[in-house]
Amino acid sequence: MLRLTDVSKSYEPGKRAVDGITLEVKAGEIFGFLGPNGAGKTTTIKMIVGILRPDEGRIEVNGHDLAKDPVAAKKQMGYVPDESNLWEKITGAEYLNFVADVYGVPGPERASRAKELLDIFEMTEAVSDPIGSYSRGMRQKIATIASLLHRPRLWILDEPMMGLDPRSSYLMKVMMRSHADQGGAVFFSTHVLEVAERLCDRVGIIHQGKLRVVGTVGEIKGLFAKKEDETLEEVFLKLTEVTLPKEQLESIAR
Ligand SMILES: Nc1ncnc2c1ncn2[C@@H]1O[C@H](COP(=O)(O)OP(=O)(O)OP(=O)(O)O)[C@@H](O)[C@H]1O
Numbered sequence: 001m002l003r004l005t006d007v008s009k010s011y012e013p014g015k016r017a018v019d020g021i022t023l024e025v026k027a028g029e030i031f032g033f034l035g036p037n038g039a040g041k042t043t044t045i046k047m048i049v050g051i052l053r054p055d056e057g058r059i060e061v062n063g064h065d066l067a068k069d070p071v072a073a074k075k076q077m078g079y080v081p082d083e084s085n086l087w088e089k090i091t092g093a094e095y096l097n098f099v100a101d102v103y104g105v106p107g108p109e110r111a112s113r114a115k116e117l118l119d120i121f122e123m124t125e126a127v128s129d130p131i132g133s134y135s136r137g138m139r140q141k142i143a144t145i146a147s148l149l150h151r152p153r154l155w156i157l158d159e160p161m162m163g164l165d166p167r168s169s170y171l172m173k174v175m176m177r178s179h180a181d182q183g184g185a186v187f188f189s190t191h192v193l194e195v196a197e198r199l200c201d202r203v204g205i206i207h208q209g210k211l212r213v214v215g216t217v218g219e220i221k222g223l224f225a226k227k228e229d230e231t232l233e234e235v236f237l238k239l240t241e242v243t244l245p246k247e248q249l250e251s252i253a254r
Pocket residue numbers: 011012017035036037038039040041042043044
């Protein structure tokens with residue numbers, strides 16, 4: 001469904017924000033992209049959805065090469081950015097209509113799909129209000145709804161739980177699972193390791209632009225955990241090394 005081959009990107013010469021990433025996400029799978037701040041997650045996601053162009057490497061979405069056939073590749077994807085800069089003055093409904101126009105979702109299908117998603121995310125009333133009046137979580141929800149209107153096969157989300165209340169965050173997880181179970185694929189970044197551990201079929205850990213490990217949480221723990229009860233968090237900290245010694249950090253934290 002999604003294949004990255006040796007993908008790299010620099011914002012400034014000699015410093016790779018993303019450095020030779022190769023990975024594959026299959027249909028039916030939820031893939032969690034983990035890594036510390038500045039690791040290269042958003043940069044990778046922006047390349048997948050076609051906002052940034054890779055310096056090197058190849059991205060294929062459902063068999064379509066993003067560089068050669070960008071329109072076909074982009075039609076396969078729905079994207080929820082980490083921060084949505086939506087227009088403030090238009091209403092949620094106007095925004096959804098605009099997005100449906102862009103993706104060419106026909107009228108009747110558009111109305112029923114929007115209704116279904118607005119109901120799920122409890123946005124039916126708010127959809128008539130201007131986006132400028134929305135809270136952070138409501139913006140996240142309308143962006144999420146917009147990303148699913150055209151029934152994309154590949155759903156890409158950059159830190160989707162951020163800013164959501166526990167109920168909405170639960171809903172988001174249910175939607176992600178159901179998307180994958182219906183034969184789609186989900187690729188999302190997160191800092192919440194417990195979510196990754198419970199929700200993802202596989203995860204990848206990126207650090208300083210390089211993919212350090214890919215696999216199921218069980219496989220990764222098997223490779224890197226010293227003790228049986230070691231959590232994904234402990235393995236994550238090991239793989240993305242905290243620079244200060246543990247004793248020093250503990251004395252600061254006291
Ligand atoms: N527009 C930009 N111009 C220059 N450098 C950038 C730009 N965007 C990101 N970077 C740099 O690229 C690297 C990767 O950033 P990126 O936003 O991909 O990280 P991230 O893994 O998404 O981090 P976070 O968890 O904080 O969201 C960082 O070193 C960052 O400073």
